[in-house]
Amino acid sequence: MTEHEPLLEVRDLSVAYGSDRGPVVAVDHVDFELARGEFLAIVGESGCGKSTLLFALTRLLGPPFSGEIIGGQIIFRGRNMVTLSERQLRSIRWRELAVVMQSAMNALNPVLTVEAQMRDACKAHSEMSDDEIRRRSEEVLRLVAIDPMHLRSYPHQLSGGMRQRAMIAMALLFTPELVVMDEPTSALDVVAQRSLIVQIKELQAKLGFAVIFVTHDMSLVSHFSDRLMVMYAGQIAELGKTRQVFDKPLHPYTSGLLEAFPSIHGPNLRLTGIPGSPPNLARPPAGCRFSPRCPHVTAICREREPHLVDVEGDAVRCVLYNGRAA
Amino acid sequence: MSDVLLRTEGLTRHFRIGGLVSGQTLHAVDDVSFTIGRSEIVALVGESGSGKSTIARLLARVYRPTSGEIYFEGRPISRLRRRRQRLAYSGDVPMVFQDPYSSINPAYRVAHGIARGVKLHRRDLSRAERRREVERVLDAVGLVPGRELARKFPYELSGGQRQRVGFAQALAFRPKLIIADEPVSMLDVSIRIGVLNLMSELREREGVSFLYITHDVASARYIADRVLVMYGAHLVEEGPAEEVLQRPKHPYTQLLLSAVPDPRAPLGISDTSDVGEPPKVVDPPEGCRFRARCPYRIATCDTVTPLLRELGTARRVACHVATADDSADDFARLETRRRSAEV
Numbered sequence: 180m181t182e183h184e185p186l187l188e189v190r191d192l193s194v195a196y197g198s199d200r201g202p203v204v205a206v207d208h209v210d211f212e213l214a215r216g217e218f219l220a221i222v223g224e225s226g227c228g229k230s231t232l233l234f235a236l237t238r239l240l241g242p243p244f245s246g247e248i249i250g251g252q253i254i255f256r257g258r259n260m261v262t263l264s265e266r267q268l269r270s271i272r273w274r275e276l277a278v279v280m281q282s283a284m285n286a287l288n289p290v291l292t293v294e295a296q297m298r299d300a301c302k303a304h305s306e307m308s309d310d311e312i313r314r315r316s317e318e319v320l321r322l323v324a325i326d327p328m329h330l331r332s333y334p335h336q337l338s339g340g341m342r343q344r345a346m347i348a349m350a351l352l353f354t355p356e357l358v359v360m361d362e363p364t365s366a367l368d369v370v371a372q373r374s375l376i377v378q379i380k381e382l383q384a385k386l387g388f389a390v391i392f393v394t395h396d397m398s399l400v401s402h403f404s405d406r407l408m409v410m411y412a413g414q415i416a417e418l419g420k421t422r423q424v425f426d427k428p429l430h431p432y433t434s435g436l437l438e439a440f441p442s443i444h445g446p447n448l449r450l451t452g453i454p455g456s457p458p459n460l461a462r463p464p465a466g467c468r469f470s471p472r473c474p475h476v477t478a479i480c481r482e483r484e485p486h487l488v489d490v491e492g493d494a495v496r497c498v499l500y501n502g503r504a505a
Numbered sequence: 506m507s508d509v510l511l512r513t514e515g516l517t518r519h520f521r522i523g524g525l526v527s528g529q530t531l532h533a534v535d536d537v538s539f540t541i542g543r544s545e546i547v548a549l550v551g552e553s554g555s556g557k558s559t560i561a562r563l564l565a566r567v568y569r570p571t572s573g574e575i576y577f578e579g580r581p582i583s584r585l586r587r588r589r590q591r592l593a594y595s596g597d598v599p600m601v602f603q604d605p606y607s608s609i610n611p612a613y614r615v616a617h618g619i620a621r622g623v624k625l626h627r628r629d630l631s632r633a634e635r636r637r638e639v640e641r642v643l644d645a646v647g648l649v650p651g652r653e654l655a656r657k658f659p660y661e662l663s664g665g666q667r668q669r670v671g672f673a674q675a676l677a678f679r680p681k682l683i684i685a686d687e688p689v690s691m692l693d694v695s696i697r698i699g700v701l702n703l704m705s706e707l708r709e710r711e712g713v714s715f716l717y718i719t720h721d722v723a724s725a726r727y728i729a730d731r732v733l734v735m736y737g738a739h740l741v742e743e744g745p746a747e748e749v750l751q752r753p754k755h756p757y758t759q760l761l762l763s764a765v766p767d768p769r770a771p772l773g774i775s776d777t778s779d780v781g782e783p784p785k786v787v788d789p790p791e792g793c794r795f796r797a798r799c800p801y802r803i804a805t806c807d808t809v810t811p812l813l814r815e816l817g818t819a820r821r822v823a824c825h826v827a828t829a830d831d832s833a834d835d836f837a838r839l840e841t842r843r844r845s846a847e848v
Contacts, residue, residue: 224693224694224695225664225693339553368552368553368720369552369720369721369722369761369764369765369766370552370760370761370764371552372764372766373764373766374764395693395694396694396766397694397768398766398767398768399766400766401766401767401768402766402768425768435695436694436695437768439694439695439697439698440694440697440698440723440724441698441701441723441724441726441727442723442767443722443723443726443750443762443765443767444767447726447727447747449702450698450702450727451698451702452695452696452697452698452699452702453695453696454699456663456664456665456666456693456695456696457693457695
């Protein structure tokens with residue numbers, strides 16, 4: 180595998196959940212690449228499919244989520260994750276690809292010390308000796324600025340921010356190539372949020388892993404991610420360089436989102452948000468899925484589903500840009 | 506300022522934790538005094554654990570204060586002895602909760618919850634008048650047509666619509682002050698602003714005051730007239746929203762504001778990764794509760810708890826260091842003094 184090959188290639192990925200009224204497609208033909216050491220943020224509202232996409236990438240679908248990959252490929256370091264067996268996946272998980280879950284309070288075992296949980300992970304995925312495990316555990320805790328004495332602490336003895344950092348420390352036990360994070364900061368205060376994300380960036384610079392960071396708060400990643408993917412109703416609405424997306428949003432949904440939250444700087448303008456609410460994926464609207472809420476809607480939007488088009492390196496799904504496709 | 510609707514004086518709430526012998530005292534709210542005017546939106550901001558929600562519960566009479574008093578329209582609420590008086594107060598000061606998914610009974614239609622409140626708090630209304638009132642408040646919160654929405658079940662509504670039902674329930678009491686505890690934090694970004702706008706509209710149209718409790722400083726600036734900042738159970742800064750948030754004087758308010766992500770701000774990370782933690786205020790010693798995280802700490806901070814003092818017009822700050830002149834210069838001067846002392 181050469182340096183120029185992407186770390187992760189997602190091709191035409193679709194995921195569906197079973198329901199009484201037939202399959203509900205939560206991730207619809209998603210297609211993107213991730214380079215080594217890249218920081219990709221995925222943003223969207225609840226129900227847009229961002230968490231499903233993340234569970235699919237890590238092959239964590241299945242009970243109780245009961246979702247199923249119904250098409251597409253996930254090529255991670257040359258292997259198609261979709262077709263790997265549980266056994267093969269075990270050798271990849273933690274060692275090459277680690278996950279940091281949303282709520283550290285629920286993701287950590289409340290009746291085991293941090294040390295015991297790290298030991299479990301090490302025993303399951305390596306042949307390390309007890310001594311090595313201990314040394315490595317101390318090392319990763321120091322990486323996230325937690326005193327190694329907390330190895331003997333139970334989760335409830337740590338503050339919310341420390342718990343979340345301990346989760347990140349566990350994810351780094353084997354120095355993976357890719358760390359996938361599902362809203363790792365959503366339970367934290369703004370001050371703790373910012374310090375955690377600054378720390379993730381520092382670790383990334385030091386260790387060189389790539390990050391996929393799923394969040395509903397796009398302002399949070401505005402200064403941190405390399406690229407930004409905006410999802411709406413199971414599809415990519417826009418994907419581009421973070422600064423470009425913020426400075427020159429292309430999709431009407433992206434610009435709507437950017438105008439939906441107040442700022443602490445500049446004039447205190449009256450905002451309108453986006454009218455209506457996200458669609459029910461069991462019955463997505465015909466044509467463009469954003470058309471019922473879109474201020475620029477035309478007749479054609481309600482009939483034909485737009486494709487992703489390339490505009491100056493950004494991908495955007497909107498007929499406004501169809502004439503300008505490269 | 507408009508005339509005072511509600512006033513607290515030295516409001517304090519402690520909780521006993523641990524066993525009887527090893528008992529300790531958690532200070533949730535310590536000596537907090539503030540006012541809320543008629544038709545005024547006051548935002549209460551701070552990190553989780555700073556005592557914001559305890560204040561909400563004290564005002565709603567869920568907790569009794571350990572000491573201190575709340576005066577509503579000039580009368581102390583601890584003296585509300587009779588059931589009728591207490592009922593009248595909870596009708597005047599209702600609460601809207603954070604989670605619209607668990608605060609509405611899923612087994613009943615929307616109209617049911619609203620009508621129950623009306624029946625309890627406004628007994629003079631006939632059945633037909635009650636039904637009209639339900640429709641009126643639903644229309645007032647933007648759930649139009651109210652007649653149709655009243656017949657829906659909560660599961661048929663989106664998160665934003667449910668939170669509007671919460672406001673409709675409160676509005677049906679003809680309240681004077683609505684306590685809204687993080688009313689938008691569970692909602693999707695694209696619909697939050699609608700609920701914030703609703704609060705401003707209700708203030709304009711119905712003359713209701715709001716205590717808006719939040720950790721989102723930008724939304725506080727968006728709708729509030731005045732801002733109260735809490736840290737470690739103390740009120741540390743207070744003043745007109747624009748003043749406080751554009752020219753914060755307390756170092757904690759400054760830290761809070763510097764942490765707010767703002768995509769409109771130019772790129773450039775000020776890499777102050779503050780790893781401090783908000784304090785759990787258990788049997789606190791004397792001294793400023795922010796001192797461990799404060800870059801401007803002086804000797805006095807370790808021994809004397811700073812009290813709120815007037816700094817400029819309508820502003821109060823609990824900090825030994827802050828002065829009435831432009832705070833930035835002031836802190837900069839102190840910073841150089843501290844640096845030269847180190848050298």
